[in-house]
Amino acid sequence: xxxxxxxxxxxxxxxxxxxxxxxxxxxxxxxxxxxxxxxxxxxxxxxxxxxxxxxxxxxxxxxxxxxxxxxxxxxxxxxxxxxxxxxxxxxxxxxxxxxxxxxxxxxxxxxxxxxxxxxxxxxxxxxxxxxxxxxxxxxxxxxxxxxxxxxxxxxxxxxxxxxxxxxxxxxxxxxxxxxxxxxxxxxxxxxxxxxxxxxxxxxxxxxxxxxxxxxxxxxxxxxxxxxxxxxxxxxxxxxxxxxxxxxxxxxxx
Amino acid sequence: xxxxxxxxxxxxxxxxxxxxxxxxxxxxxxxxxxxxxxxxxxxxxxxxxxxxxxxxxxxxxxxxxxxxxxxxxxxxxxxxxxxxxxxxxxxxxxxxxxxxxxxxxxxxxxxxxxxxxxxxxxxxxxxxxxxxxxxxxxxxxxxxxxxxxxxxxxxxxxxxxxxxxxxxxxxxxxxxxxxxxxxxxxxxxxxxxxxxxxxxxxxxxxxxxxxxxxxxxxxxxxxxxxxxxxxxxxxxxxxxxxxxxxxxxxxxxxxxxxxxxxxxxxxxxxxxxxxxxxxxxxxxxxxxxxxxxxxxxxxxxxxxxxxxxxxxxxxxxxxxxxxxxxxxxxxxxxxxxxxxxxxxxxxxxxxxxxxxxxxxxxxxxxxxxxxxxxxxxxxxxxxxxxxxxxxxxxxxxxxxxxxxxx
Numbered sequence: 001x002x003x004x005x006x007x008x009x010x011x012x013x014x015x016x017x018x019x020x021x022x023x024x025x026x027x028x029x030x031x032x033x034x035x036x037x038x039x040x041x042x043x044x045x046x047x048x049x050x051x052x053x054x055x056x057x058x059x060x061x062x063x064x065x066x067x068x069x070x071x072x073x074x075x076x077x078x079x080x081x082x083x084x085x086x087x088x089x090x091x092x093x094x095x096x097x098x099x100x101x102x103x104x105x106x107x108x109x110x111x112x113x114x115x116x117x118x119x120x121x122x123x124x125x126x127x128x129x130x131x132x133x134x135x136x137x138x139x140x141x142x143x144x145x146x147x148x149x150x151x152x153x154x155x156x157x158x159x160x161x162x163x164x165x166x167x168x169x170x171x172x173x174x175x176x177x178x179x180x181x182x183x184x185x186x187x188x189x190x191x192x193x194x195x196x197x198x199x200x201x202x203x204x205x206x207x208x209x210x211x212x213x214x215x216x217x218x219x220x221x222x223x224x225x226x227x228x229x230x231x232x233x234x235x236x237x238x239x240x241x242x243x244x245x246x247x248x249x250x251x252x253x
Numbered sequence: 254x255x256x257x258x259x260x261x262x263x264x265x266x267x268x269x270x271x272x273x274x275x276x277x278x279x280x281x282x283x284x285x286x287x288x289x290x291x292x293x294x295x296x297x298x299x300x301x302x303x304x305x306x307x308x309x310x311x312x313x314x315x316x317x318x319x320x321x322x323x324x325x326x327x328x329x330x331x332x333x334x335x336x337x338x339x340x341x342x343x344x345x346x347x348x349x350x351x352x353x354x355x356x357x358x359x360x361x362x363x364x365x366x367x368x369x370x371x372x373x374x375x376x377x378x379x380x381x382x383x384x385x386x387x388x389x390x391x392x393x394x395x396x397x398x399x400x401x402x403x404x405x406x407x408x409x410x411x412x413x414x415x416x417x418x419x420x421x422x423x424x425x426x427x428x429x430x431x432x433x434x435x436x437x438x439x440x441x442x443x444x445x446x447x448x449x450x451x452x453x454x455x456x457x458x459x460x461x462x463x464x465x466x467x468x469x470x471x472x473x474x475x476x477x478x479x480x481x482x483x484x485x486x487x488x489x490x491x492x493x494x495x496x497x498x499x500x501x502x503x504x505x506x507x508x509x510x511x512x513x514x515x516x517x518x519x520x521x522x523x524x525x526x527x528x529x530x531x532x533x534x535x536x537x538x539x540x541x542x543x544x545x546x547x548x549x550x551x552x553x554x555x556x557x558x559x560x561x562x563x564x565x566x567x568x569x570x571x572x573x574x575x576x577x578x579x580x581x582x583x584x585x586x587x588x589x590x591x592x593x594x595x596x597x598x599x600x601x602x603x604x605x606x607x608x609x610x611x612x613x614x615x616x617x618x619x620x621x622x623x624x625x626x627x628x629x630x631x632x633x634x635x636x637x638x639x640x641x642x643x644x645x646x647x648x649x650x651x652x653x654x655x656x657x658x659x
Contacts, residue, residue: 051430051562052548054442055286061429073560098284099547103561124286125547149287153449158290173288176449 003091003119004145004168007042008204014226015217015253016206017233018045018095020063021080022072028242029080035242037088039249044088045122045228048077048096055124057180059231063238074104078112085117093147095122106135110142120145120168132165147171152192156199163201170203172196172224174210180231182210185219193223217252269514269581269590275463276552277584283462285550288446292454293550295369297464303368304361304471316360317475320393321350323357325476327483327639332611339632342493343614343642344480346505353617353644354473354505355386359455361472363390366453373397373452377441379406379434379501380571381413382617382644383457388422398422401440403433406571413648431565434575438549458502459579462550466507466579473508480639481512488637495632497522498641499622500593501537501573503582505643510591520592522630523582524623526568527595537566538595539578540586548576554583569598569652570618572644600625602656605646617644618652 007014017036021029033044049067053060081092094113101109101123113121121144126135128148139146145168150159152175162170174189175182189210196205207220208228220227229252236248275281275297285293303309317323325345334341346354359376366374374391376398378384384400391398400417404426407414417424430436438460445454459466459473481491496513498506500523513519528536536542539554546555548563556564556576568574578586585591605621608614616624620643632638646653653659 051564052435052439054439054549055288055446057443058429065430068562075560097547099555099557099563100561102546103544103557103559125284125550127283127285127287127290130282130284151288151449153291154287155291176288177447178288178443181447 002143002145002168003089004043004093007091008169008225013221014042014206015040016043016045016226016228017041018047018228018230019234019237020047020049020060020067021077022049022067022070023063023234024066024237024241026070026072026076030083032237032242032245033084033088035245036249037090039246040253041090041249042226043091043093045093045095045230046077046081048074048094048100050097050100053097055178057178057231059180059234063234074100078116081116081118091119092117093120093122094118098123098126107138110138110144113144114142118144120147122147122171124149128162128165136165149173150196152176159196159199159201163203166203168203169225170201170205171228172205172207174207174220177209179209183212185210185216190219193220197223214252269585269588271463271467271581277580278587279545280551280553280580280583280587281463281466282552283550284547284552285462286446288449289442289462292445292449293462299369300365300464300468303365309364309368312364313361317357321356321360322348323475324479324483325349327480327487329487330612336611337627337632338634339636339638341627342484342637342639344476344509344639346476346641346643347614347616347620347645351382351386351389352647353382353386354476354508355383355457356389357475357508358457358469358472358504359383359386359390362455362468363394363396366455367394369453371451371453373399373448374455375399375401375441375444375452376455376457377401377434377437378457379403379437379574380648381406381410381417382572382648384422384424385413385416385420387455387457388417388420391422392420399444400424401427401437401444403427403431403437405432406434406437410571410648433565434571435548435563442549458504459507459581460502460549460551460577466551466581469504470507470511470581473504474511476505476508476641477510477512480509484637492516492519493637493639494518495520495522495636495638496641497524497623497626497638499524499573499619499643500578500582501526501575501619502577503579505641507579507581509639509641514590521585521590522626523585523591523593524626525593525595526570526573526601526622527597528567528569530597531595535567536595537568537573537575539566539576540593541595543577551577551580553577553580554586569602570622572617572619573622594626594629596622596625600628605649605653606657614642615646616642617646618649620644
């Protein structure tokens with residue numbers, strides 16, 4: 001069974017972390033992932049860096065640019081993930097923009113994901129409609145779960161459509177923003193979290209964007225199956241290097 | 254004057270136009286993050302309906318006439334024609350208010366934004382022409398205007414930055430990536446993601462997610478519409494033998510080609526910037542160097558590494574300095590409907606001087622690229638060749654001064 005689905009069945013909230021592959025240094029990827037698992041992280045979104053990450057705020061843009069500068073490529077990431085899978089058993093999701101995948105060849109990319117033990121993909125600029133028409137069959141052939149985003153502006157009708165195409169979890173963007181631009185959740189977000197929770201979707205939801213400490217993590221997981229921390233973790237890596245990952249994880253949960 | 258395709262054309266098979274899913278052949282579509290979906294979808298559902306309303310068309314036409322100064326002349330360039338022994342006409346978009354064709358589109362889009370109830374306008378700009386055209390219509394309509402511009406371009410294009418400020422716009426530097434046009438576009442998209450309710454994004458070229466390429470092409474199609482009636486008056490026929498335009502993103506070209514796309518007797522010539530030479534590593538010749546990829550929400554031809562990272566193009570003209578082309582042009586290239594020619598900095602700059610001395614017209618460096626086709630192709634004596642003079646050279650004066658040590 002796909003590791004993501006297995007994890008979602010556990011009776012616990014999912015603590016998920018995102019960072020850019022190859023950041024802060026090219027070969028930090030493996031150790032960071034090992035440390036995250038060791039310190040209670042349930043799932044990792046590994047960012048495939050892109051030159052033009054238009055849904056990301058300054059923190060992830062900067063880490064992505066640095067990773068590319070460090071020499072990160074699609075092939076290097078696959079090599080690193082192969083190494084990671086020797087020791088790490090939590091679900092791994094590649095989060096990246098569509099163009100680098102398109103150049104690798106979508107079928108090749110999916111095949112390689114399966115080979116190295118990637119469980120799912122998050123591709124912000126591959127719309128659900130195009131996925132459903134053109135790529136769903138390929139992703140499924142290689143046992144990959146594709147995760148779609150919803151936002152406070154997404155209509156109920158479209159949320160139901162996204163739910164019908166999804167087979168894993170739905171990534172709930174906490175507010176109208178790029179990554180890393182929120183601080184704290186107010187009543188607007190809570191109302192939105194409640195509204196989605198009451199829709200009885202078949203896929204559980206994991207909330208991301210704006211989760212940066214224990215407080216926001218707890219607020220989000222009160223309504224959703226889990227939460228994803230990205231920019232705050234990258235900020236931590238920028239300030240502390242790879243040495244204090246335990247401190248970061250323990251401060252969240 | 255109506256910018257919507259005439260009924261006769263609508264009844265014909267418009268194979269070079271966008272299909273109902275937003276594609277030109279394999280190019281186009283809307284590869285956007287979900288955060289942008291409600292805005293882009295709202296636009297997709299409304300743009301044809303709103304722009305077809307008689308009140309919209311009346312307001313659009315009146316502004317083009319009295320504010321922009323349309324129709325722009327179709328000028329028979331006598332000395333140029335004599336030199337090349339053919340009939341050269343220039344479509345004088347350089348005479349538009351703000352100095353280039355860009356304003357045709359910003360007028361259309363701001364009228365649309367108003368009807369959609371938007372309060373805040375954002376735009377991207379490279380050389381500053383689209384930024385100025387946007388700031389201008391925002392001043393005209395009394396709307397808030399924020400223009401994203403690469404930090405490097407802000408330094409290179411100081412006069413246009415000053416113009417935008419005089420017009421009341423806020424110019425925000427794009428500090429990410431290569432700090433030029435593509436990064437300014439990324440920043441504008443991020444702004445739209447962060448402000449999904451009250452904000453309208455005026456894209457300046459036939460790029461971006463569907464429906465932008467089609468919408469911008471329609472607003473610019475007034476160029477070819479006028480060429481047709483003006484040629485009929487001057488030459489007794491609507492169709493020229495050649496239409497030549499420069500292509501960066503490709504909005505002036507899309508407008509100049511629009512009503513000729515299905516007229517097979519019209520040769521369409523697209524001119525890209527070769528920079529220091531197509532294979533010099535310093536070029537913006539997307540059709541020669543690009544591969545199919547996705548940029549700014551559109552599948553198109555794109556300059557990129559083997560790993561799918563978008564590369565930074567180069568041209569002496571900031572307006573042609575874009576790593577992609579509009580999906581309509583990718584389709585015209587792939588289907589061979591248009592012939593693509595690339596012209597170097599040196600050729601374009603020489604033409605900037607040549608056109609000034611020969612016809613008394615100082616062209617924008619972008620437009621100067623189009624003229625160099627006269628040296629690259631052979632035309633017959635009775636051929637009618639229309640070159641779209643998309644902008645005037647005022648904005649490029651400092652580049653001309655440096656280049657020619659004037």
